[in-house]
Amino acid sequence: MARYLLTGAAGFIGARVGGLLAEQGHTVIGVDNLNDAYDPRLKDWRLTQLDPLANFTFEKLDISDREATTALWDQHGPFDAVINLGARAGVRYSTIDPWVYQDTNTTGTLNLLELCRHRGTNKFILASTSSLYGSDNPMPFTENADTSRPLSPYAASKKGAEALCFTYHHLYNIDVTVFRYFTVYGPAGRPDMVIFRLIQWIHEGRPVTIFGDGQQSRDFTYVDDIARGTILGLKPVGYEIINLGSDYPLVLIDVLRMIEERLGKQAEIIHKPFHAADMKATWANVTKARELLGWETQVRFEDGLQACIDWYLQQREWAKDVPTGA
Numbered sequence: 001m002a003r004y005l006l007t008g009a010a011g012f013i014g015a016r017v018g019g020l021l022a023e024q025g026h027t028v029i030g031v032d033n034l035n036d037a038y039d040p041r042l043k044d045w046r047l048t049q050l051d052p053l054a055n056f057t058f059e060k061l062d063i064s065d066r067e068a069t070t071a072l073w074d075q076h077g078p079f080d081a082v083i084n085l086g087a088r089a090g091v092r093y094s095t096i097d098p099w100v101y102q103d104t105n106t107t108g109t110l111n112l113l114e115l116c117r118h119r120g121t122n123k124f125i126l127a128s129t130s131s132l133y134g135s136d137n138p139m140p141f142t143e144n145a146d147t148s149r150p151l152s153p154y155a156a157s158k159k160g161a162e163a164l165c166f167t168y169h170h171l172y173n174i175d176v177t178v179f180r181y182f183t184v185y186g187p188a189g190r191p192d193m194v195i196f197r198l199i200q201w202i203h204e205g206r207p208v209t210i211f212g213d214g215q216q217s218r219d220f221t222y223v224d225d226i227a228r229g230t231i232l233g234l235k236p237v238g239y240e241i242i243n244l245g246s247d248y249p250l251v252l253i254d255v256l257r258m259i260e261e262r263l264g265k266q267a268e269i270i271h272k273p274f275h276a277a278d279m280k281a282t283w284a285n286v287t288k289a290r291e292l293l294g295w296e297t298q299v300r301f302e303d304g305l306q307a308c309i310d311w312y313l314q315q316r317e318w319a320k321d322v323p324t325g326a
Contacts, residue, residue, distance in 0.1 A: 002234075003027045005079045005121075007063050007086030007112070010034060012190050013127065013181070014085040015046035016227040022053040029076045033062035037088060038191050039322045045315070046188055063108035073115050081123035081234055082112050090192050091131060091152045091277045093325070098153035105157035106164070113168045123175050125233050126165050130182040130219070130245065130282045131155040140285040143180070143241045152277040162241065169239040177233035182245030182284045186223030186304060187311030194218070194252065195305070197324045198259050199312045201267070204320055208267040212274035214253035217281045219245040222299035232293040245284025246297050258302075262309055 004021060008014035009030025018030045030050070034043055050056050057076070063069050063086050073079075088094070088104045109126060116124055132147040132155050150156040165176045185195040201208045221244060229244045260266055274280075289295045312319050 001025045001027065002080040003078070004029070004081050004083055005073075005076070006030045006083045007108070008032055008084075008127070009050075009058060010043035010047050011085060012046075012186070012188065013184060013223060013226055013230070015050060016223050017083060017085065017230050018056055019050055019053065020227055020231060022050070022056040026055065028056045029072075029079070030056060030058045031061040031063070031072065032058070032086065034060055037090070037093070038325070041318055041322065042188055042191065062104075063111055064103040066111045069111050070115065073119060077119060079121050081125065082116055082121055083125045083230065084109060084112055085127045085230075087127060087158075089154065089190065091154050092275055093192075094152050094154035094157070095277050101153050101157040102160070105154075106160040109161040110164055113164060113174065116174055117168060117172045122173070123234060123236070124165065124168070125230060126161055126176065126178045127230075128158045128162055128178050128180045128241070129155060130180050130243070130284065131279065132159055132180065133279070133282070135279060139281060140247060140283040141243065142285045143243055143288055151279065166239055175236050176239045177237050178241040179230060179233060180241065180243050181226055182219040182221050182243065182282055184223055184226050185220050185308060187307055189223070189308065191322045192325045194255070195220070195308055198256055198267075199263070199309055200320060200322070200324060202259055202265050203263050203312065203316075205265070207270045208256065209270050209272055210252070211272050211278065213271070214256070215251055216278070217249040217251045217283070219247065219249045219282045219284045220255075220301055220304075221246045221297065222301075222304040225297045225299055229289060229293060229295045232295050235293070237292060240288070240292060242289050242292065243284040243286050244289055244295070245282070245286055246301070247284055247286050248301070249281060249283045250301065258305060259309070262306065
């Protein structure tokens with residue numbers, strides 16, 4: 001069994017990865033700064049799901065703090081691999097406070113890579129984003145597409161992290177798997193993401209904000225599939241960038257209608273101008289994930305969506321009051 005440092009352990013994807021690894025018998029040291037970028041109750045709920053796992057240990061930590069990250073390594077290391085899922089996510093807010101995105105996503109990655117270099121950890125996984133593909137690439141997006149024109153500070157900070165990973169692979173032979181995730185959804189998901197928002201707004205009879213005409217499309221990928229793929233990325237690959245997506249984009253207004261049908265309620269839709277930092281569409285080419293990792297999605301969108309609705313109804317007493325940042 002291996003020993004892993006997992007950042008973003010209270011995050012949506014991180015908590016699922018940490019749980020799967022611990023259930024497999026690995027030792028997981030999970031860290032997260034538990035920031036208030038969105039309602040901390042979601043992070044608390046995820047951590048309670050990990051509490052029963054004896055080989056999962058949680059420490060509150062900000063990876064942009066170099067001294068604190070080094071001290072944690074001194075206490076809990078050495079590690080067989082670092083799985084860096086700790087990040088400030090969200091396209092629109094990054095246009096308001098770009099500095100925190102640079103601190104966490106780029107500087108935090110640098111701090112971890114430096115520790116890998118000096119402490120002999122030779123495997124590094126980075127969570128990146130489909131937002132890097134911007135607006136000019138043909139779809140479905142392939143990993144060799146041009147990512148030199150990110151549309152948001154969030155995407156730019158992830159581009160910087162990817163570049164650092166390649167540099168440390170080139171100079172110090174650290175084995176790196178970079179994953180570009182496509183619109184991850186699932187129970188206890190981020191409340192600034194469209195699935196959580198739509199379920200809450202429609203069920204509670206609140207106005208539904210749609211940016212643009214609702215014809216934008218997203219390659220929705222279920223969190224369990226993403227977590228499985230991330231763990232598969234622990235194998236030696238040299239340096240690889242790999243898409244994890246469903247390869248099956250859905251139009252936003254169609255997703256809204258599916259939620260209406262399942263909840264038995266009709267949405268009151270308010271249209272607002274399309275945000276310049278948003279992408280019109282995402283669509284993953286997952287050939288590389290299939291060939292290198294033997295990975296493909298297992299959860300149908302209809303089933304994953306129902307799991308999200310079921311979770312919301314079970315947790316509605318508090319989930320109905322979670323701010324969604326409309």
